Amino acid sequence: MDTTFSQAAWLIPLFPLAAFLLLLAFGRSSRMIGVLLGSVSSLAGFVLSLLVLIEHMTKGQHDYQYAVKWIDTGSIVFKAGFEVTNLTALMLVVVTAVSFLVNVYSAGYMKGDERISVFYSYVALFTFSMLGLVLADNMLTLYVFWELVGVCSFLLVGFWFSKPEARAAAKKAFIVTRIGDAGLLLGILLLYWYMPDHALDFVRIGNAFEGGTGVIAASVTTWIAILIFIGAVGKSGQFPLHVWLPDAMEGPTPISALIHAATMVAAGVYLVARTFDIFQASQTAMDIVAYIGGFTAIFAATIGVAQNDIKRILAYSTVSQLGYMMMALGLNSMTGGIFHLFTHAFFKALLFLGAGSVIHAVHTQNIQEMGGLGSKMKITAWTFGIGALALSGIPPFSGFWSKDMILNIAYHEKPALFVIGVVAAFFTAFYMARLFFLVFMGKPKGERHAHESPPSMTGPLIVLAVLAVVAGFVQTPWNDTLGNWLTDGAEQENGGGGLVMVISAAIGLLGLYMGWLVFVKGMISRDFVSSRAPWLVRLLERKYYIDELYEAAIVRPLRALGGLLNGIDDYVVDGLVRAAGGAAFLIGRGGTRMQNGQVQTYGLITAFALVILIAAVALRRFW
């Protein structure tokens, strides 16, 4: 058994790390150095990842794990290491591929920015962290990288920190995901407490929970799974912690593509897939995952219909698609979740980069101010269209196959979730149609001289468009390649999904057709809903008032509590300190006043002091 490349997999994250360090040291010297180092390092990582993947595909199932001693506390030894499984190999390729394309794309998109080297160093740091997260062989190492990607996300969302919205969004992203991280940490602690030998590596976790018989009590298992899932909810923008993801669109668009669409937000899904044995051991946890996922899918899709910011629409669509992935995992289909993650990474990165290209050309993000860009930006329009079709689930584009697979599983397992999934798919297709037609069709508005973006931006678009078309063919109802490979034949496609396939394709087409009717033909008035039910439109525009609810229920009381505590600190604690200082100061000043050089004053004070002393000694007798 040959594992040459797998053994060298630990090198993959080191390329971007090296790029980060070099940029930190020499980034100021030249504007091009960032582009060069970022692209080269991610390309190197991509090549190596691809070799690892090919090795895993051709030579069958052989996980490679290697760990070194990290922290030795005497009784307990924590290890740090890496593990290459089929899932890991796949994720490595996805992350490095998107990272490389985004690096190339950013060369055009961020060209005018003064801090382009800083930008590239952050991206490199992010890529390093994400790859570390993917390769981590135990929960503790994973958690370290998990927090690192969170920091990178914070840095990049707040990259244009002179904008107050960007600052607020960065803080929001960080704080909201922290809530999930706290859950994950508790989950890890619980796992550590109950695991035999306090082992935290995935191999032994898998063994302990295999088949659900469990060394660990069922209730504890459920709790561990739920806590880990809370971590995933925070990172993957699932309801109710989804609020940070749309706001995170304040960051530069390539970042939205890389972090907030293709890779980091998928980390939650990856985490659940990585610890899938725990989830499989607890049906309750699985149901929670499935229903939260399903609810998020339809919830975010409906919001997407009423938004006007091109990136926010895509952000809500990301939230919604992540919901699909969670739903698939909750329905006991790791293949479905990972497959959708895989295809989604490509077409959503494509859509975001396309949106970036549009924003680059017209300098606005409001789709109501765009129009008729299709004729001016042919490449962007075509590739964006492919991405939109993939997202809408139109055959034969990649999104169709993965979404169809999830719907098919839902159809067999939980029909209620199947209905939710189909409705969400309709909304998805509808808002993508709305987005596409408003931006690329119709009459031009506002910016007259929009033009196509430079080749460094259109190149990645074309590559991603190709991937968005073909990526779905790794797993079709007739062809179980991915599922067999990923789960070692444990999961079989339910098969016979002909009906579901027809429904899923039809619903996507129906959504697009409705969008076409409304926004191109005008057969249905655009005010059809808003004139009849303005409250509904407002509800969707305000995102179900979730932000307002959190503001009133959580942020305000916390602020008030913070203010109160701050007051206590200022007036009580600081007051005591100031009183102590003030007393010493007053005594000192009294002392200086007494020291006036007059012998008689000194004598008087001495005499008084003596009297007091004698009085004190005399009075003590009577006590």
Add this chain to the structure above:
Amino acid sequence: MLSSYLTMAAILFCIGLYGALTKRNAVIVLLSIELMLNAVNLNLVAFSKYGVVPSLTGQMFTLFSIAVAAAEAAVGIAVLIALYRARGTVNVDDYDEMRR
């Protein structure tokens, strides 16, 4: 008997203390200090006669103390004269070099 001597000495001491602390004229301050000294001498004599263990030591000590006090007064007056020559005043309020 003892207490009347002691009261007498205490009154003398207080008068001396009052004078030493309040008078502006350095000569009077010096005199007041002598008064306090004599109050102490009076105590010594009173104890030597009426104390728990009467003995002559107290009286001897008083004589010794008077002799020393005479020398002290002479030195004190000499210092005062030197000060007066240097500063042109005998007002103790002006003698505030210790502050500087």
